[in-house]
Amino acid sequence: MVRTFAVLQQSFKNTSMSMTSPLTIRRKIVPIGNTNPTILIKTSLDDIPKIIENVAAKQHEWKSVPVTAKIDLLKQIRQNTINHVDEWNSITQKDRGVHPTDPNHGNGRMEITTVGPYLLGSIVNGLISSLENIHRTGHPPLPKRFRTTDEGKCIVQLSPNGLLESLENAGMTGHLILKGDQPDQLSLDEVSVGGLAGILGGGNFNSPSELFYELFLKSRVCVYKPNPVNQSSCLVLRKILEPLVSAGYVDFIIGGTEEGSAMLSYEGKGGVKFDEFILTGSQATLDKIEPIANAPIIAELGGVNPWIIVPGIQWNKRSIDSYARMLAWAKMFNNGHICAAPQIVILPSDWKFRQEFMSRLRYWLAEHAGSPAFYPGSSESQSFFQDHYQNEAELIRGKTPDVYDKQQRPMLLSNVTIDKEDILTREAFCPVLAEVPLDFPTRSGSDEQKNSVEFLRLAVDYTAKHIHNSLTAVLLIDDNTLKGKYAKDVDSIVADIPVGTVGINIPTLYATNLPHLTWGAFPGRTQSGSGVIGNTFLYKNVEKSLVVAPFSWIARPLFYVNSPKKTDLIGRRTTQYRLRPNFSGLLKALSATFLGI
Numbered sequence: 001m002v003r004t005f006a007v008l009q010q011s012f013k014n015t016s017m018s019m020t021s022p023l024t025i026r027r028k029i030v031p032i033g034n035t036n037p038t039i040l041i042k043t044s045l046d047d048i049p050k051i052i053e054n055v056a057a058k059q060h061e062w063k064s065v066p067v068t069a070k071i072d073l074l075k076q077i078r079q080n081t082i083n084h085v086d087e088w089n090s091i092t093q094k095d096r097g098v099h100p101t102d103p104n105h106g107n108g109r110m111e112i113t114t115v116g117p118y119l120l121g122s123i124v125n126g127l128i129s130s131l132e133n134i135h136r137t138g139h140p141p142l143p144k145r146f147r148t149t150d151e152g153k154c155i156v157q158l159s160p161n162g163l164l165e166s167l168e169n170a171g172m173t174g175h176l177i178l179k180g181d182q183p184d185q186l187s188l189d190e191v192s193v194g195g196l197a198g199i200l201g202g203g204n205f206n207s208p209s210e211l212f213y214e215l216f217l218k219s220r221v222c223v224y225k226p227n228p229v230n231q232s233s234c235l236v237l238r239k240i241l242e243p244l245v246s247a248g249y250v251d252f253i254i255g256g257t258e259e260g261s262a263m264l265s266y267e268g269k270g271g272v273k274f275d276e277f278i279l280t281g282s283q284a285t286l287d288k289i290e291p292i293a294n295a296p297i298i299a300e301l302g303g304v305n306p307w308i309i310v311p312g313i314q315w316n317k318r319s320i321d322s323y324a325r326m327l328a329w330a331k332m333f334n335n336g337h338i339c340a341a342p343q344i345v346i347l348p349s350d351w352k353f354r355q356e357f358m359s360r361l362r363y364w365l366a367e368h369a370g371s372p373a374f375y376p377g378s379s380e381s382q383s384f385f386q387d388h389y390q391n392e393a394e395l396i397r398g399k400t401p402d403v404y405d406k407q408q409r410p411m412l413l414s415n416v417t418i419d420k421e422d423i424l425t426r427e428a429f430c431p432v433l434a435e436v437p438l439d440f441p442t443r444s445g446s447d448e449q450k451n452s453v454e455f456l457r458l459a460v461d462y463t464a465k466h467i468h469n470s471l472t473a474v475l476l477i478d479d480n481t482l483k484g485k486y487a488k489d490v491d492s493i494v495a496d497i498p499v500g501t502v503g504i505n506i507p508t509l510y511a512t513n514l515p516h517l518t519w520g521a522f523p524g525r526t527q528s529g530s531g532v533i534g535n536t537f538l539y540k541n542v543e544k545s546l547v548v549a550p551f552s553w554i555a556r557p558l559f560y561v562n563s564p565k566k567t568d569l570i571g572r573r574t575t576q577y578r579l580r581p582n583f584s585g586l587l588k589a590l591s592a593t594f595l596g597i
Contacts, residue, residue, distance in 0.1 A: 106564030112569025
C-alpha cells in the first residue's frame with residue numbers, strides 16, 4: 001500500500017500540474033456511511049449525497065493520474081485479489097448456500113470463483129497489458145490481422161497475444177467486427193473523457209467489471225451500488241480496491257431500491273452530476289430507473305440466446321457428444337443465471353443427427369450435479385414455463401440426489417414451433433432450454449457446403465425476426481463450412497447477425513473473459529439494452545465481438561459437464577492462473593482440465 005501511494009506521489013511530482021498528493025488526499029477524506037470493514041451496513045439516505053459529492057470532487061485529480069501510476073494501481077489490486085480470494089469466495093459461498101468443502105458442492109464453488117475473482121483477474125490483466133502497450137508505444141495494441149466482408153465491414157483479429165496466450169487459447173481467436181473496411185483506433189486521451197459514473201452492479205456475477213472500464217479507460221471516478229444479491233462481497237471488495245477507495249476515487253452505496261433511486265435521481269450542488277450510469281439487470285429494472293436517472297444509461301439486459309447447429313460433413317458421434325456436453329454445461333452454469341445462457345437450440349428438422357444430439361443433450365443435462373438457485377424470481381420463472389408448456393415440458397432428473405436447497409433441475413422443451421411465443425421472447429434466467437427445428441432440406445454430396453451456408457442464413461434470419469435478443473448467439477459450424485469455398489458468405493452472415501457477441505464453436509460467456517472485446521447489445525437493437533463495455537484496444541465503430549474456436553477444439557473440455565470434484569478443481573486452478581498468469585499455472589490448469597489432478 002505504502003509503495004503504491006509512493007509511486008503515485010512520485011508520478012504526480014513528475015507532472016507539471018500542481019495538486020495534492022494521494023498520501024495527503026488519504027488523510028483529508030471524511031468518512032461517510034459504513035467505516036467498519038467487517039460489518040455490512042445499509043447506507044443512510046442522508047449520506048448518499050455526500051458520498052457522491054466526495055467522489056465527484058476527485059474526478060479532475062483522477063483524470064490527471066499518469067498511465068504508469070494507474071498500471072501500478074492495477075497491479076496492487078491484482079495482488080490484493082490474490083491475498084483475499086479465499087475470503088471473497090467464502091462470503092459468496094455463504095450467501096448462496098454452498099458448502100466450502102462438501103464434494104457434492106463443487107459446481108457451486110467453481111461458478112462462484114469464476115464470476116468473481118477469475119473474471120476480475122481477466123479484466124485487470126487485460127487493462128495492464130493494454131495500458132503498458134500505450135505507455136511503451138504511444139498507442140493501443142494494433143490488430144494482428146484483418147479482413148473485409150463483401151458488405152464492407154472489417155473483421156479484426158486481436159488475440160491471442162504472445163506465447164502464453166497462444167498456448168492457453170489452443171487455436172481460439174478473438175475478433176471485433178467494425179463498420180467500414182479499415183480498422184481505426186482512438187488514443188487513450190480521446191477515450192479518457194473523465195467525469196463521474198454510477199454503477200448498478202448485476203446480481204448474477206460478483207466482479208465489478210464495469211467499474212474498471214470506467215476508471216481505467218474513461219478516467220471516471222465511480223460510485224458503485226451492488227445488487228442486493230451480491231452486496232456482502234463489498235466487505236472484501238473494499239479491501240481489494242483499497243488504493244482507490246482510500247484515495248477517494250471509488251465509494252460504495254449499500255442498499256436496495258430506495259438507495260438506488262437516491263443515487264440515480266441525485267441533483268448535485270455546484271454543478272456536481274453523474275455523466276453516465278451503467279446497469280446490469282432486466283428490462284423491468286431499466287423501465288423503472290429510466291424516468292428518474294439524471295444521466296445516460298448503458299444497459300446490459302440479457303436476452304433469449306440462440307445456439308444454431310449448422311449441418312456439415314465433419315459431424316459424427318464424437319462431435320455430437322462433445323457439443324451436447326458443452327451445451328449442457330453452458331445452460332447449467334450458474335444455474336442459468338447468466339445473461340449469455342443458451343435458451344434456444346436451432347437445427348434442421350431432418351438433420352440425420354438431430355435425435356442423437358438431443359439424446360446426448362438429455363444425458364449430459366442429467367449428469368450435471370446441479371447449482372444453487374440463488375437468483376430472486378428464478379423458481380417463479382421456471383414454474384411459469386413448466387405450467388405454460390405442460391404437454392411439452394420435460395424435467396430432466398439428475399443421476400444423483402439434489403444437494404442444494406430448492407435446487408432446480410433443467411427443463412427441456414422439444415419441437416417448439418413459432419407460435420410458442422413465450423419461450424422465444426421471455427428470458428428464463430433459469431435452467432430452461434428449448435429445441436426449435438426448422439424445416440430445411442439437408443443435402444449431402446457436392447453441394448453440402450452450400451447447403452450448410454443456406455441453413456445458417458435461414459436460422460440467422462429466423463432469430464432476427466422471432467427471438468427477443470440482441471446480446472449473443474452461438475454457431476456450431478464445422479471447419480469445412482467455416483473455411484471452405486463459402487467462407488466469405490459465412491463472414492457476411494456472421495457480420496450481419498444483430499447481436500453484440502457471436503461465438504463460433506465456443507460459449508459466448510467466454511468473451512467476458514477477453515477485455516479487448518466488447519460486451520453488450522448490438523448497436524441500435526435494444527432488446528438486450530444499449531451501449532457496451534470493454535474494448536481495451538480502443539477501436540472505433542465496433543458492431544460486435546466474435547470468438548472463434550476450431551470445430552475439434554482441443555480445449556473444449558474446459559466447458560464440459562464433469563463431476564463436482566473435477567469441476568471444483570478446474571475452477572480453483574484456472575482462477576489461480578488468471579490471477580497470476582505464468583507457465584506453471586497454465587500447466588496446473590491444464591492438468592486439472594484434462595487429467596483431473
